[in-house]
Amino acid sequence: MKSRTAHFGIGLLLGFLCFCFGGMAFMVYVGSAVSPGSGYIVGVAFFGILCLGSAVGTFWSLTHALRSPRKDAGCLPPRSDRLQEAPHLSTPEERLAHLAKERDP
Numbered sequence: 402m403k404s405r406t407a408h409f410g411i412g413l414l415l416g417f418l419c420f421c422f423g424g425m426a427f428m429v430y431v432g433s434a435v436s437p438g439s440g441y442i443v444g445v446a447f448f449g450i451l452c453l454g455s456a457v458g459t460f461w462s463l464t465h466a467l468r469s470p471r472k473d474a475g476c477l478p479p480r481s482d483r484l485q486e487a488p489h490l491s492t493p494e495e496r497l498a499h500l501a502k503e504r505d506p
Contacts, residue, residue, distance in 0.1 A: 405466050412462030415455045422452035 426448035433441030 405468075405470075408462045409466035412459050412466055415459040415462060419452050419455035419459055422448050422455060426452055 426445050429441055429444040429448060433445065
């Protein structure tokens with residue numbers, strides 16, 4: 402997936418899920434204060450892990466979305482400078498010979 406807009410949307414969605422999972426973990430924690438038990442620890446751990454995982458995904462997606470676009474290092478300069486080397490050649494055969502000479506190893 403290369404679209405920066407898609408990464409931004411996924412980052413926002415994961416951020417919302419992180420907020421929801423964090424709220425659910427907090428509600429389970431508050432519920433454990435009313436009636437303590439081992440089931441609440443599992444609930445807090447479960448929603449806490451989901452919250453942390455979605456937070457990591459949010460930061461990863463937003464870093465990809467907000468990164469400056471890369472410049473392609475493999476782009477070649479325009480060929481117009483090579484073609485302007487021999488403007489004095491007038492016949493098509495001379496122009497082709499020049500290109501063939503440039504192409505030979």
